[in-house]
Amino acid sequence: MTVDALPDIGAVSTTEIDGLVIRHARSGAANGVPILLTAPWPESIYAFRHVIPRLRQTHPLIAVDLPGFGLSQSRPDVMAPKAMGDFVIKLLSHFKVNRAHAITPDVGALAILFAAAEKGDLFESIALGSGALRAEMAAGVLYDLIHSPTGAFATVDGAEAVGDYLKHASELTPAPIIEDFRKASAGRRFEDAVQYVRNYIPDLPKLEPLLSSIDTPILIIAGKDDPIVPAANGQFLAERLPRNHYVLLDAQHRAWEEAADGYTGEIAVWMNGAYRSQSGRT
Template identity: 25%
Template sequence: MQRPSEHLETSVHRIEAAGVSIFYRAAGDPRNPVILLLHGFPSSSHQFRAFMPRLADRFHVIAPDLPGFGFTEVPDDFVYSFDSLAETIGAFCDVLGLRQYALYLFDYGAPVGFRLAPQRPDAIRAIVSQNGNAYEEGMSEGWAPTRAYWADPSPANRDAMRSMFTLETTRWQYTHGAPDPARVAPEGYWLDAALLARPGQDQIQLDLIADYARNVALYPRIHTYLRERQPPLLAVWGANDPFFLPAGAKAFRRDLPEAEVHLLDAGHFALETHAGVIADHMCDFLQRHLR
């Protein structure tokens, strides 16, 4: 006999989709509404380790590692672009038989999710954006070196991006803007740094940084999707994010007047310090929209 608490434990799995061996975590009863959690750079589904159990009593929560991150394994000829990442995650949803779900978008998860949503509008029941940007005004001055790389992808500008892959930079991304950096557990940024140090990872990440320019170019299409489909949207945002400003959260209301926006005293990796608060906002929001 299955115990009621069994579904609350997070389990790990691996499944083949579109030629990619996708590692993912799952928690919650499969009969409950589904939330698809999409992580950001330079992390993986590991970033949701303390978050998924907070949702698992009411939702079926699924968190894949994107290609190029975590423990997902890809063929040698895989092309690292956000189009490819979105196609792979779409195939992943098809293999799992996910017909309807809410999206949780963080950082790189946003350009992946905001490609899926217009392609599968009937599948997306709600969107939660946690520092998952879709507006130019949400991008800080900290993007200046990256914009220089986009404008001139010279070897010198490409090499300048390598500073993004150091342990020091990864630690800073996790702790900057946190009300108390001592509350940020070190295993997250140490694991990310170790995985970034694998052979070939630098080229993968440099290709994705270059391709990110196409995400900004897609913003008008995302806005059209939001205006036309009016998906329920919750923006719960670390207000001290050095990359994506609170203006990016507030901008959702321009296309979605009913969007709910909460700004937290947190940094980019807001889940590291505010998992409980974010889970509470999500549960309140999703229980109203995923009936």
Template identity: 30%
Template structure:
């Protein structure tokens, strides 16, 4: 997979500019951002994942496996509006010590699925079946963004096989401290329609320019994200529409969650504000908190080296001290 052409195009960039012009937080990110960050670049992607598709529980999903067979099992869940390719930067480093599995959740990334998967419950039900299908045990479950919602719901409501949770920059607590772009998706039918009309190119471009202050994705990476959501923004906006009722299935149970949990967050996250991280940490009985300085919503890319170090230290035994 390789492309020499900008997968966003001028029209996608124009639509992204319109969306960002109505997003007050964009000024904050623009001031903090290093030159060129958040914009796709024509550089080698360095993708080494062994990607595969398989029909599981009636839906065709994409996932990858790799790493060290006898290492601790780390399962990474795709965020929105990305796919498991967002873990390219940390894949080889984690794989030196860990058995790795990465999953495009149904309805996200390059996995199939639509409206029927746009709830925390549906995602965690599939996650339970996926883990059983691959015969995974003692799993360290990494869930950024929408993956955090699936991970929390799975840990709370399913007979899980978790060693720990590593979650962040995502939904899980009420009241939620949202950036304006999330509030638009949750509360405004008009803006949900506008996201759909703007299309996948603008959706991905706008997200990167609002989410990154250090990292610049490759053309190949962004092309995968655009292909992931081309024609699928409608179902994704339904996920935002049902956000409050879905959060209500998780928030009341946080104090009962005894799984060791590492909460991570980008200091400059403008989608879900860092206040969420501090409050979530206080609510969880066995948690640690890692704030990534000068990082945005995609903290796992904005400081990939530190993120990988955090995960490795945690799964090597840090989780036992939580």
């Protein structure tokens, strides 16, 4: 990647799904179980710059900015974990995927759990983490955003609202990607995205009783020093999902970047076959 260029994460394009224009990148092998990757917030599909080159050797890949995140369109009725889970099911149908692995850090983790509870046969395995499982288990700025009043950031340029996050991220992430992240929150986009985490309050109590019914093998992978989604959230999941493997990396929230080799390596081993041996909690 040159100084001014975005990395190669595949053929980046947009498509309309359920009336929304969704940005995605496709790449990878012609055969094999496809992998769906959903971008963390407030980042974008370029957060997977380390993961995609490793996995596209063996799997077809579809990296997606979910509605309201990255550079995909938003709509109020999908900006909640349960509704986003329903959207994920529609998205896989749109791409004619009958069964997939999924990599869903951060906000996507909750959506994919709802989707797996609703339609478990869609998922061969899942890798997730860095997502709060109860509103009260979030910390720091995420806790504040969850409990912020609707419209609190409606008149704020969202690019400024994520300024501190992007400054910290720029220590590891190249400038062209940081600019893509900035655009993802610009204008009112940040307020629209915050509505998703505000809906943790009504939605997450509905998710908890569903966890024990999810039979999909799930890799829980997160940073042990995450200041906004403490490791207790991963432990919470590990104690409730029937088939899971829990890995803590030497990282904070952005494990996919701060511990890129470990994050990518764990997921590659998992999706290239380790998930098949997952018969219970470890």
